[in-house]
Amino acid sequence: MAYVPLADQDDAHAMHDPQSFVAKYIWSQDHKVIAIQYGAIAIFVGLIALGLSLLMRVQLGFPDTISWIDPAFYYQAVTMHGMIMVIYLLTALFLGGFGNYLIPLMCGTRDMVFPFLNMLSVWFYLVSVIILLASFFVPGGPTGAGWTLYAPQAISHGTPGSEYGILLMLISLAVFIIAFTMGGLNYVTTILQARTRGLTLMRLPLSIWGIFTATVLGLFAFPALLVSAIMMAFDLLLGTSFFMPAMMELGTQNEHEGGSPILFQHLFWFFGHPEVYIVALPAFGLVSDVISTHARKNIFGYRMMVWAIIAIGGLSFMVWAHHMYVSGMNPYFGFFFATTTLVIAIPTALKVYNWVLTLWQGNIRLNTPMLFAIGFIFTFVHGGLTGLFLGNVVIDVPLADTYFVVAHFHMVMGVSPVLVLFAALYHWYPKLTGRMFNETLGKVHFWCTFLGTYAIYLPMHYLGFLGVPRRYFEMGNTDFIPETAQVLNANISMAAFFVAAAQILFFINIFWSLRNGEKSGGNPWGATTLEWQTPDTPPKHGNWGDELPTVYRWAYDYSVPGMEKDFIPQNEPGEEYEKSAHHKGV
């Protein structure tokens, strides 16, 4: 069947504005509503994970203050905190939330290409979250196997939640993967097929490139998690021995034989490492747009940035075993993965240089989104550098089970993406609501969060050097650790409580500003990309009024020499090839 040009396609759905409350806000097929649904669920479940981390910090900083935090609960909290933050918050918010909101707007379309599938995606996501949270209420509670769910630990008797908790976790992950696949097929197809006229791939904003590549990674990486989840469920329910070896459980011989726990680790990390980039690449993209807009400068090395995103995406499938140096693998294997790990630092460093060079001599506006974006560069460089340590086998082996690793991955994939999320939420808030947020409150929120997270994670590196083991409920008889480590731990906990409390400012700000914020107008930042050029703010159903926009230029025409305004929107016509002639003279 031949391709039907966009202009001839039936856009009855997109133009038909649903009127009833249920059609408009509940069973909505509008990408903007779906984005908000994704965002709201993700932030809600993220707050639960935040609460769990605070309970862990209470135990670590002030042992045995809360009587019901026992070792079992501690491990359950560790597991649920990790899994929720990585998958149900970050993946869902970046791709489901920002992906859904920005793709059709930035690509100049009325909606995603498969709106019904998109609606199913968000509902499946909600179901997966409900199943996950249900595990708090089943006998034995949620699983306490650690967020990596390693076999044989996860389904051995004696591990918290080894009967129902782990099963609900596996089911929830499978449902999440189905939801992600439905959403993901929508994102890639929309970006590839439905861009408006004039919007070539190389005119796309980097946000879209980041979301696109991350979605492709997700589509190819999540099957690994699905396979391991299904096989683990078989081991648990049907008594097979894919991962479960013969071993003693609670003093009795188990009924399994010959299963390979290493196989589980390989499958898990074949998903797990790309997952880091599924979170990081959209963050890279969004932060590029925020930095360029608020520095009033075109992004430095656009084409390099695109290729770096693609290169990182490709390489991310070749580094997974660097999470497994201490699993007893062949040293040559370790050498290979250490090399690929260091190679991936090249495109990543390139991106960091390009962000800094975009700031260089820019007309920088230090408003809230920009502060968060610059904060991200700091935390990301910091977490990236400790990644170089851990990427090398000889340094990783002594540090692998210490707080150094906790500090590293929280810096690089906890704090950094969250700072980008805040940058992006503040940046696109005016488009989402038509109101400005309170700038002062935003800045206070930034400084509390930025300095506070450093107060949490910087000392953890030192705890790691001291050899303080991670995953421990309490220190016990670890004589080599000085008592001052406990003082440091108490301080870290205080910082964590402070940072958590500071997030209230964010919620006060966004809810207060919904009614009381200054009217923002359509394009308060003077941004070039299409979503700021919609006829209505917030954009109405169908996004673009009667006619789709036409794109005449790339996404980064800021401070073009000889122009009156310091930005030229993508849909503003211009003489063909005028710039190349002009630029030669500059």
Add this chain to the structure above:
Amino acid sequence: MSFYRDVTKKPWNTVGLPEGIEPRPAFNMPNEKVALIFFATCASVLFSLLVVSYFIRMTVGDWVPLATPSMLWVNTGVLALSSVCFHFAVIQSRKTGTVGFGSSAGILSLAGGLLAVAFIAGQYSVSAQLLAAGYGLRVNPANAFFYLLTGIHVIHLLGGLWVWGKAQLRLALGTDVKDARLSLELCAWYWHFLLVIWVVLFYLMAST
């Protein structure tokens, strides 16, 4: 390679519409087909990982290969026939321009789907026989892999049958014939893909 040409451009140098006023998708095919290609790639990754796991698990000493039930050859034939039916249904629909219920394309596609249902029933009966003969999941990992691989393959086929069922319904009611025709083309494509996957899995299990 227009995709390659696209991503090697220098976008900051050009203003205007150098490629004309029409929007240009990356691939000159319906959106559904692009999505299906992505989905098939995604499913291929899933099956490749299962195959890799199969090989890794095989190296552990307790592996006792499962004797290939001869019924599987019959099932393979049925699935191949199903795929062939879809193939000719598409060719017929292109040739005659009609896909209505009762037309040659319609009948072929109906037969294709029914043969797929027969394949699933066949796979089920093989599993039931093996279980009855004492080749349980717990007994040996080779058995467990047999049920796992055939099961996941059948689940993918059921997804295809869902789309096929909807298309048949549309053909029977005579509504959205254009959509139904696209669905049939996608079914044909997907059936070939699942046939290839099944042949690979069957070869794997029969040869080890």
